[in-house]
Amino acid sequence: xVDISADYMGxxxxxxxxxxxxxxxxxLKDLKKFEESGVGAIIxxxxxxxxxxxYAQESLTRMSVSPSIYPxxxxxxxxxxxxxxxxxxxxxxxxxxxxxELTIPVIASINCITAEGWLNYAQKIEQxxxxxxxxxxxxxxxxxxxxxQESEAIYFDIVSKVLEKITIPVSLxxxxxxxxxxxxxxxxxxxxxxxxxxxxxxxxIDFTTDTMEFTTPNVLSTPSDISTSLRWIAIMANRxxxxxxxxxxxxxxxxMVKQLLAGAKVVTAASAFYLHGxxxxxxxxxxxxxxMVANDYTSLDAFRGKMSKDRTYNPAAFERVQxxxxxxxx
Ligand SMILES: Cc1cc2nc3c(=O)[nH]c(=O)nc-3n(C[C@H](O)[C@H](O)[C@H](O)COP(=O)(O)O)c2cc1C
Numbered sequence: 639x640v641d642i643s644a645d646y647m648g649x650x651x652x653x654x655x656x657x658x659x660x661x662x663x664x665x666l667k668d669l670k671k672f673e674e675s676g677v678g679a680i681i682x683x684x685x686x687x688x689x690x691x692x693y694a695q696e697s698l699t700r701m702s703v704s705p706s707i708y709p710x711x712x713x714x715x716x717x718x719x720x721x722x723x724x725x726x727x728x729x730x731x732x733x734x735x736x737x738x739e740l741t742i743p744v745i746a747s748i749n750c751i752t753a754e755g756w757l758n759y760a761q762k763i764e765q766x767x768x769x770x771x772x773x774x775x776x777x778x779x780x781x782x783x784x785x786x787q788e789s790e791a792i793y794f795d796i797v798s799k800v801l802e803k804i805t806i807p808v809s810l811x812x813x814x815x816x817x818x819x820x821x822x823x824x825x826x827x828x829x830x831x832x833x834x835x836x837x838x839x840x841x842x843i844d845f846t847t848d849t850m851e852f853t854t855p856n857v858l859s860t861p862s863d864i865s866t867s868l869r870w871i872a873i874m875a876n877r878x879x880x881x882x883x884x885x886x887x888x889x890x891x892x893x894m895v896k897q898l899l900a901g902a903k904v905v906t907a908a909s910a911f912y913l914h915g916x917x918x919x920x921x922x923x924x925x926x927x928x929x930m931v932a933n934d935y936t937s938l939d940a941f942r943g944k945m946s947k948d949r950t951y952n953p954a955a956f957e958r959v960q961x962x963x964x965x966x967x968x
Contacts, residue, residue, distance in 0.1 A: 640930045641937045642923065644678060646881050646904045647770050647807035647832035649743045651678030653923055654938055655894060657916075658885055658906035659684050659747045659774065659811075666735050668916060673740050675919035678904065682736070684747040684774045685729045685759075726759060733766040743769035745809070750775060750796055760804050770807040773800060776838055779815050786817050793822075797829045809833030811885065813840060814866055820873060827878035835883040835906060836867045836874070858909040863887035868900050872956050875901020875946035889913070891925020898926075898938060901946035 644654040657663050657672045659681040672680050729746070736744045746768035748760065763771055775796060779789050793810070800808055808830075814837045816822045827834055844855045864887030871884050884897035885906045897905045910918055935941045943949055947956045 640927050640935065642926060642930070644904055644938055646679065646883065647809060649679065649769055649807065651743065651904065652676070653678040654898060654902075654904045654926075655919055655923055656681060656745075656883065656904050656906040657911070657919070658908035659772065660908035660912070662908065662911050662916065664732070666732065666739060669736050669740060669744075671916040672919065673742050675917045676923045677742065677919050679743040679745055679769075680736070680740070681745040681747050681772055681906065682729075682732060682768075684749040684772075685725055686749040687751050726762070730762055730766040733763060733768050737767035737769075745770045745772050747772040747774050747811070752796075757799055757803050760800050764804045764806050768806060770809060770832070771800070771804065772809045772811050772833075772835065773797070774811045774838065776813040776840070777815070778813075790816065790822055793826060794829060797826065797831060801830045807832035809835060809880075809883065811835035811838050811883075813838050814870065819870070820877070823870070823874050824877055827880040831880055833881040833883055833903070834878065835885050836870050837886055839863070839886045839908075858912055859887045859889065861887060861889050861893065864889075864893055864896065868896060869956050871897055871902045872900040872946045872950070875943045876948045891922040891929065894922055894926055895929050896945075898942050899945040901943035903942075 642653045644651045646654075646656070653676055655677050657669075657677045657680040661683060662668050663672070663680055664683040669680055669682075733744060733746055744767075746763045746766075748763070748771065750773060760771060773796060775793055777789050777792055779786060781789065793812070797808070797810065810826060810831050810833070812823075812826070812834065823834060823836070839859060842854070842856050843852065845852045867884050867886045871882055874882060881903035882901060883904045883906050884900070884902035887909075888894055888897060888905050888907045889910045894905045894907075907919075907922070910922065914921075930936070930941075933941070947953045950956075
């Protein structure tokens with residue numbers, strides 16, 4: 639009998655597979671399907687600061703928002719704003735109905751770009767009953783007026799203000815742009831957050847050469863997209879003061895096992911469910927159990943981190959970034 643329960647941010651999860659924030663975690667009926675399919679927790683679709691700002695038009699001028707901080711959010715907003723009447727109360731209702739109807743932890747998610755104004759919403763989310771809050775922060779370092787330290791100070795500013803306001807566990811979901819990524823993740827883990835998710839999938843841009851129109855390629859991940867988060871989970875495992883959740887490119891049970899071996903506490907997935915349906919979570923979990931039985935592991939702790947940089951037989955593999963030998967003769 640294998641035990642696949644996991645502790646994440648102080649929450650007891652029955653499995654390490656977490657439904658990542660996406661359009662699939664917007665409606666109660668889908669949340670129920672996730673629960674039936676065995677996931678350990680659900681991260682609701684983010685409420686975007688822009689949604690709230692656009693709804694409360696009068697706040698806009700007060701808050702001096704710079705869209706360059708996170709243009710991805712504006713696209714989500716454009717796609718979905720039409721259907722949004724009152725984004726915040728819809729969101730709070732979703733949290734409270736999810737808490738009434740589900741037994742697994744429900745994690746709310748806010749996409750924030752400033753530390754001001756909207757913080758009371760974090761309190762409302764806590765009052766609505768969310769078990770935890772994930773802050774979806776992605777700072778594109780493209781602002782020529784800000785140094786890297788100034789850009790990264792935004793993370794710390796937002797985190798400290800949120801932590802002052804609420805008592806439920808807070809996690810951070812970040813991107814991988816930083817000149818000193820390892821140190822940034824380590825310092826963020828010392829702020830009091832209970833979890834860090836590595837990494838959000840960036841909204842890809844592309845355009846055509848004939849009509850010169852922007853397109854949105856590769857909305858969903860492919861298996862090779864796992865490599866960046868796999869590398870950084872392995873490098874950061876045992877070097878942070880909070881739990882690590884892996885995100886991006888976990889498309890099957892084998893990929894989930896890899897992230898646990900690298901040192902992730904839990905593994906989040908979205909594309910897998912867009913591609914194969916929500917019940918596929920059960921297949922992924924069955925694959926995990928089969929792998930554990932085949933390798934004589936009875937709990938996740940028995941193998942978690944065995945391939946982390948600290949513990950693997952080949953730590954240099956995680957530092958290798960150049961192709962020295964491959965395709966030499968081609
Ligand atoms: C259609 C779609 C919508 C998403 N919306 C959000 C969101 O609102 N908040 C968020 O933090 N991540 C969002 N994500 C990112 C996912 O949570 C996840 O981090 C990313 O897709 C990488 O994981 P995957 O490879 O399992 O898809 C979205 C992803 C997709 C595909």
